Amino acid sequence: MEVQDLCTCLQKLGLQHKSAVSLEQTETDYVMDIAAQTKGGKDSLVAATSSNHTIRLFSRLSLAETAVLKGHEDVISGIQFLHSDPDLLLSSSHDKTVRIWDPRVSSTKEVQLFKAEGQADCSLLSGGINATDRLICAGTEKVSEDVYLLFWDRRKATLLGCYSESHDDDITQVVWHPVMDRYVLSGSTDGLLNVFDLVHKSEDDALMSTFNTEATVARAGWCGPDGNRYVYCITHMDTWHVWEYSECDSIQQIADIKEQFQGQRKVDYLVDCVQGSAENDRWFLAAGSHTGQLHLLDLASTDQVQIVASLEGGHTDTVRCLHWDQQTETLVTGGEDSLLCLWSPGATGISPVDTKQIYCNNTNTEDKSSTKQKQVNPVHSFLFELKHRDREEKNDETEEGTKMKVQ
């Protein structure tokens, strides 16, 4: 039942809105990543990163820009809205920081900043926060012989710990399980996907499964039945892989999708997975051409991959990211043409003249009241070794009151 619905939804999509992310005419800024509030629905916001180091927020259904977050000094590698507090947005960057933003407070200063230290203080190529908004994880680039998965407790700025034994090259993807707050997936250009269970103390024990794509991981995530029990991966060579996360069964491995579509409807690259609600056991793959056509592929039969819908008239260049919202049945896509496109059921498309360059004068009222950090009830204790190669961290308890030397 559910299967038929998602497929039908995708087939009904038409272009509704386009929104340009940058005003620069000379050099186009790419839209590199999209995140959406987990609550979904018609009032929800969508965030898009631009290669000019800014994050822009848009209202989903009108693509009207609501805020521009400036502050990162280098490429932004990942964005994610928080779960329980959907106004907050987390971002990781090559400028070695993870930041949490509250656009209601300020769009030029983050409300929280997280950094690593010592040898682990390097470019962050990926980042995310877990389902209970308690733990932040970021993956670094490889520096000399080491590469790190860094962990922070959101309530503290200092690094909680790191893993450094499970990858051999840049960690390009870090994705927490959308519901189970103890599992995190990391993907690297060493070709491996690792799944960690953070209930365990040490890195060795936490490492649950390792999958070898025999290529380099470009995009990874969770999908599948029973609340997303599968991990998926798209490599830089556009091969597609799906495995079950704990029993490690191979679900799907397709290496030749591009080769199957070389005619009129061409596939030059894979974008991302499109899936319905967590109970859905079917998913679709979005693939595109460098001229901006986007095709939604049905992978049910691995021998005969089929196109269920082609989305045209939207992008004019490579599509880099997307987000599907089950509630509104809309798809938002972002590309190297600097555009965001909204595809909704039954829309008949817009004329090319209608491409709005929407720039929002930041009318967010300066709300000076600081958002109080909610008291989070500790559900689990995530304990793992602190690994510091250079200096040991001594926690000095600041003592209240003065010490009086009694003579």
Add this chain to the structure above:
Amino acid sequence: MSKLNRDGLRESIDAVLKHSTDKKRKFTESVELQISLKNYDPQKDKRFAGTVKLRHTPKPKMKVCILGDQVHCDQAKANDIPHMSADDLKKLNKDKKLVKKLAKKYDAFLASESLIKTIPRLLGPGLAKAGKFPSPIGHNEAIVGKVDDVRATIKFQMKKVLCISTCVGHVNMTADELYSNITMSINFLVSLLKKNWQNVRALYIKSTMGPVQRIF
């Protein structure tokens, strides 16, 4: 391949081979392909990386070890290929030093599908850290073919500099074999680039100790 001068390539290959025979080294020199890119921004554009299987093995001396189930270990024994069974792995007792030693001993690993799931539990992350996590072999696959595949596969990755180098052969191969490997590599690399030949600034081949020969 229309952009590449075939005769020019053959001449360059001959030059590389001649140079290696003129000045014979004490080891078998590798032949590398170097590609330098243009119109590509590593900050914005998608990473350029992948693996490709060549027709003629560029690294025949690559040491591969099979981590196998009963069937695969028997095949390995029959073909004189080093192997270890699940029990052998258990004997390592997840000792980091032993796992590291094992990783150093071989260039690559292959593991039966049934065994590969247990690697993190049996050995910990040691093989992954060494960049040698095994590739899977299906239960019904013959290992000899897979071992040859592993030896014939090259990996390339663009980091921050617009230049990549990969090993595509060695000086004891014939000119035809080198020609085949080089054209195959170039075709694959160019097909992965967004603007194909418009992204290629130059191509070179060279032997390990020899001078560079420009081919594009």
